[in-house]
Amino acid sequence: MSQAVTTANFKSEVLDFKGKVLVDFWATWCGPCQMLAPIIDEISADLGDKVKVVKVDVDSEPGLASQYNVVSIPTVIIFDNGKKVESLVGFRQKQEYLQALG
Numbered sequence: 124m125s126q127a128v129t130t131a132n133f134k135s136e137v138l139d140f141k142g143k144v145l146v147d148f149w150a151t152w153c154g155p156c157q158m159l160a161p162i163i164d165e166i167s168a169d170l171g172d173k174v175k176v177v178k179v180d181v182d183s184e185p186g187l188a189s190q191y192n193v194v195s196i197p198t199v200i201i202f203d204n205g206k207k208v209e210s211l212v213g214f215r216q217k218q219e220y221l222q223a224l225g
Contacts, residue, residue: 125147125163125164125167125176125177125178126176126177126178127177127178127179127180128146128177128178128179129179129183129184129187130184130186130187133179133187136175136177137175137177137202137205138202138205139205140175140202140204140205141204142173142174142175142203142204143173143174143175143201143202143203143224144174144175144176144177144201144202144203145163145166145167145174145175145176145177145199145200145201145220145224146177146178146179146191146199146200146201146202147159147163147176147177147178147179147197147198147199148178148179148181148187148188148191148193148196148197148198148199148200149178149179149180149181149196149197150180150181150182150196151180151182152182153196153197155196155197155213155214156196156197158214159197159199159214159215162216162217162220163176163178163199163220165217166217166220166221166224170224174224181193181196191207191210195212195213197212197213197214198210198211198212198213199211199215199220199223201223201224209223211223
């Protein structure tokens with residue numbers, strides 16, 4: 124299951140993490156985000172300890188959304204050892220997220 128991150132813990136949970144992190148930028152009112160949620164949960168369950176999966180609510184954390192140029196949601200950003208390596212905007216199929224995680 125994915126965990127929520129905020130500005131307060133983004134650095135420790137994502138940027139300082141050794142390994143890959145999938146960050147799902149979403150909002151409760153976003154239909155495509157709601158469609159994506161079960162896929163993100165599946166990826167989290169399938170990959171277990173191989174990839175950390177977190178969610179950022181853009182309404183609660185507009186600063187983080189702005190910092191990572193999130194202008195459309197859902198946006199999924201992949202980080203590897205604290206560096207942004209991939210960004211996927213809009214609803215995609217599970218396989219595309221798995222490919223981005225490499």
